[in-house]
Amino acid sequence: MSRPMLEIVALEKTFGELKVLRDINLRVATGEMVFVIGPSGSGKSTMLRCCNRLEEPTSGAILIDGKDIVGCSSSALNRMRLEVGMVFQGFHLYPHMTVVANVMLAQIKALKRSKDEARERALAMLDRVGLRHRAETMPTQLSGGQQQRVAIARALALDPKVMLFDEPTSALDPELVGSVLAVMKDLKDSGMTMLVVSHEMGFAREAADRVVFMDGGLVVEEGPPEEIFANPKAERTQAFLSRVRA
Amino acid sequence: MQDFIRLFFNLEVMAQTLPLLMQGLWMTVKLCAAVIALGLVGGLFLALGALSHRRWLRWPAFAVIDFLRALPPLVLLIFIYSGLPFAGLAISPFAAVAVAFFLNNSAYYAEIYRAGIQSVPAGQTEAARACGLTTGQTLAHVVLPQAVRNVLPDLLSNTVEVVKLTSLASVVSLAELLYSANMARSLTYNASPLVLAALVYLLLLWPLVRLVSRYQRRLAA
Amino acid sequence: MDGLDRFLATFFNARIFARYLPDMLAGVWTTIWLAGAVIALGLSLGLALACLRAYGWRIASFFIICFADMGRALPPLVLILIMYFGLPGLGLRMPGPLVLILVLGTVLAAFAEEIFWAGLTSVPKGQWEAGRATGLGFTQTLVQIALPQAARLALPPLVNRVLAISKMTALGSVIGVSEILSVASTAQSFTGSAAPLTMGAIAYVIVFLPLVVLTRLLERRFAWKV
Ligand SMILES: Nc1ncnc2c1ncn2[C@@H]1O[C@H](COP(=O)(O)OP(=O)(O)OP(=O)(O)O)[C@@H](O)[C@H]1O
Numbered sequence: 001m002s003r004p005m006l007e008i009v010a011l012e013k014t015f016g017e018l019k020v021l022r023d024i025n026l027r028v029a030t031g032e033m034v035f036v037i038g039p040s041g042s043g044k045s046t047m048l049r050c051c052n053r054l055e056e057p058t059s060g061a062i063l064i065d066g067k068d069i070v071g072c073s074s075s076a077l078n079r080m081r082l083e084v085g086m087v088f089q090g091f092h093l094y095p096h097m098t099v100v101a102n103v104m105l106a107q108i109k110a111l112k113r114s115k116d117e118a119r120e121r122a123l124a125m126l127d128r129v130g131l132r133h134r135a136e137t138m139p140t141q142l143s144g145g146q147q148q149r150v151a152i153a154r155a156l157a158l159d160p161k162v163m164l165f166d167e168p169t170s171a172l173d174p175e176l177v178g179s180v181l182a183v184m185k186d187l188k189d190s191g192m193t194m195l196v197v198s199h200e201m202g203f204a205r206e207a208a209d210r211v212v213f214m215d216g217g218l219v220v221e222e223g224p225p226e227e228i229f230a231n232p233k234a235e236r237t238q239a240f241l242s243r244v245r246a
Numbered sequence: 247m248q249d250f251i252r253l254f255f256n257l258e259v260m261a262q263t264l265p266l267l268m269q270g271l272w273m274t275v276k277l278c279a280a281v282i283a284l285g286l287v288g289g290l291f292l293a294l295g296a297l298s299h300r301r302w303l304r305w306p307a308f309a310v311i312d313f314l315r316a317l318p319p320l321v322l323l324i325f326i327y328s329g330l331p332f333a334g335l336a337i338s339p340f341a342a343v344a345v346a347f348f349l350n351n352s353a354y355y356a357e358i359y360r361a362g363i364q365s366v367p368a369g370q371t372e373a374a375r376a377c378g379l380t381t382g383q384t385l386a387h388v389v390l391p392q393a394v395r396n397v398l399p400d401l402l403s404n405t406v407e408v409v410k411l412t413s414l415a416s417v418v419s420l421a422e423l424l425y426s427a428n429m430a431r432s433l434t435y436n437a438s439p440l441v442l443a444a445l446v447y448l449l450l451l452w453p454l455v456r457l458v459s460r461y462q463r464r465l466a467a
Numbered sequence: 468m469d470g471l472d473r474f475l476a477t478f479f480n481a482r483i484f485a486r487y488l489p490d491m492l493a494g495v496w497t498t499i500w501l502a503g504a505v506i507a508l509g510l511s512l513g514l515a516l517a518c519l520r521a522y523g524w525r526i527a528s529f530f531i532i533c534f535a536d537m538g539r540a541l542p543p544l545v546l547i548l549i550m551y552f553g554l555p556g557l558g559l560r561m562p563g564p565l566v567l568i569l570v571l572g573t574v575l576a577a578f579a580e581e582i583f584w585a586g587l588t589s590v591p592k593g594q595w596e597a598g599r600a601t602g603l604g605f606t607q608t609l610v611q612i613a614l615p616q617a618a619r620l621a622l623p624p625l626v627n628r629v630l631a632i633s634k635m636t637a638l639g640s641v642i643g644v645s646e647i648l649s650v651a652s653t654a655q656s657f658t659g660s661a662a663p664l665t666m667g668a669i670a671y672v673i674v675f676l677p678l679v680v681l682t683r684l685l686e687r688r689f690a691w692k693v
């Protein structure tokens with residue numbers, strides 16, 4: 001395997017007394033889509049949030065394209081964050097700006113692109129997620145699925161090397177899930193490196209290169225989706241999958 | 247620096263004028279009690295008027311509330327204290343202050359009650375009426391208790407405002423805390439009594455202000 | 468002359484109204500520019516303090532909280548008297564309007580800081596995270612994302628407070644600032660009539676009613692949104 005785009009090495013995270021992540025090791029190769037599943041409270045979100053230091057890792061290293069983001073200065077951190085796109089469960093679009101302004105803001109303020117350039121890029125990204133025609137509306141007037149696609153466009157506009165998704169579809173009505181997954185599939189096909197926390201098993205089977213099962217702050221098992229879903233080895237994985245399928 | 251302490255934090259002067267200030271404080275307390283009690287009752291009636299389905303009740307209530315909110319309390323006080331005697335209505339300073347601030351605060355309390363009552367879901371009223379409670383019973387036992395709880399921080403914060411407001415009574419020579427302090431200042435040629443009065447207000451109101459901040463709900467989106 | 472006529476002659480004397488109209492207009496102008504200065508000082512200082520507090524530096528936050536608490540707990544008239552009558556003892560004599568602007572501006576700043584701060588803490592955490600995750604710095608996230616939303620939440624209580632404190636410019640009459648109430652009181656003692664007081668009250672209602680109406684409009688706009 002060539003050098004991984006994202007590498008998590010011996011990552012630990014504690015909240016006070018609570019040890020949420022204990023020795024996580026994970027490599028995501030360039031262009032790979034890795035799915036993370038696991039019971040609630042197993043530390044999936046925390047791991048993801050450590051990857052752009054929204055949570056401060058207690059120890060360990062996070063390498064993005066070979067560069068360690070743990071322990072870099074705050075200005076360097078802001079630059080590193082541009083290389084890591086993040087999509088939240090709750091979208092978090094800025095409600096006081098139009099859709100296109102949402103996608104333009106960080107381009108202008110963090111990447112220092114010109115307004116015209118940012119706008120052009122924003123419209124291209126909105127086009128990519130199928131929402132160019134809604135560019136001038138306010139986010140609250142969009143459906144949840146549309147908002148999430150705008151959030152993806154907002155992250156993509158910064159040309160990240162890796163995209164992190166934290167349960168991107170679990171706040172959506174079932175009929176809106178498909179449109180977001182379609183965008184993610186398209187992204188994967190274009191060669192984006194993606195780390196996805198999600199319980200969309202069907203989508204994982206179809207699009208993911210690997211599935212990682214986490215429990216109790218540890219990676220319990222990982223492998224190709226067919227293998228993990230069809231005959232999981234660890235007992236905990238079996239128990240979890242049977243609960244989810246039930 | 248020494249001058250500053252001598253003029254503003256003169257313990258001797260403070261000790262000397264403390265009894266006078268305490269008398270003033272007692273008057274402030276009486277005034278607050280009167281204004282708060284009257285305001286809470288008057289405000290409730292204004293609020294009920296403003297929430298009424300009947301236009302002839304609702305519009306005048308809003309007009310009164312907004313008129314009183316546009317008028318500075320000091321202006322109302324001066325008008326009542328020096329204006330009413332022209333109409334043959336001589337009135338004691340205490341009564342003038344009590345009436346003026348009662349009117350002013352009724353408007354403020356009314357707005358708070360109104361917000362509180364509107365924050366109680368309509369289903370509550372419907373449920374109570376369905377159980378056979380009268381309008382009055384529904385209001386007293388179901389709606390108001392919830393309404394008041396919902397706006398407790400605002401009621402508290404307005405009550406702090408009332409206490410501060412009573413300091414304006416000094417303008418019409420009612421011997422409350424600030425008047426006494428200012429009197430003491432002019433007698434001693436020293437600002438320490440005023441500082442002492444400020445400290446008394448602070449002692450009285452700081453805990454309440456902290457409480458307001460603690461319980462102030464997050465601003466609703 | 469029956470009762471009503473006498474009442475009108477005392478409180479609504481057209482001749483006295485006419486005589487004091489120019490003075491009253493000057494008073495109105497004074498009230499307006501004083502209120503404007505108080506609002507400008509109070510809002511900008513309050514906003515600055517709330518932003519500073521957002522950085523979470525312990526010591527700065529402690530002093531900001533103390534400032535906001537004191538500004539909200541002390542009656543403005545006490546501060547006005549201390550500054551106007553006390554400071555000259557130290558050789559620092561300030562004109563009445565300046566005292567009024569400084570005191571009321573500071574008091575408004577104390578309230579505004581608390582209101583802006585409440586607005587900032589009401590902005591969902593996810594908004595901050597979305598900003599930071601896209602590479603914006605803390606200050607950029609504060610200015611571009613948190614503040615506009617906080618300001619919107621803060622608007623209704625802020626306008627109410629601005630109204631309450633601008634009205635306190637009437638306290639200027641106590642230290643010889645010739646705003647509306649001073650003009651009215653002076654005219655009242657010259658004429659021995661209550662009419663100037665009525666005139667003053669009317670002037671206040673005309674000046675401040677727009678702000679009251681604004682609070683109503685905001686209230687309605689925010690009610691629609693829900
Ligand atoms: N800021 C925090 N402070 C303290 N504890 C936290 C914090 N954030 C998360 N935790 C705890 O860490 C544990 C892991 O949380 P995390 O959100 O990473 O789980 P998760 O796997 O994403 O679960 P879910 O599927 O419910 O999203 C939980 O027990 C949670 O209570």
Ligand SMILES: [Mg+2]
Pocket residue numbers: 044045046
């Ligand atoms: Mg999670």
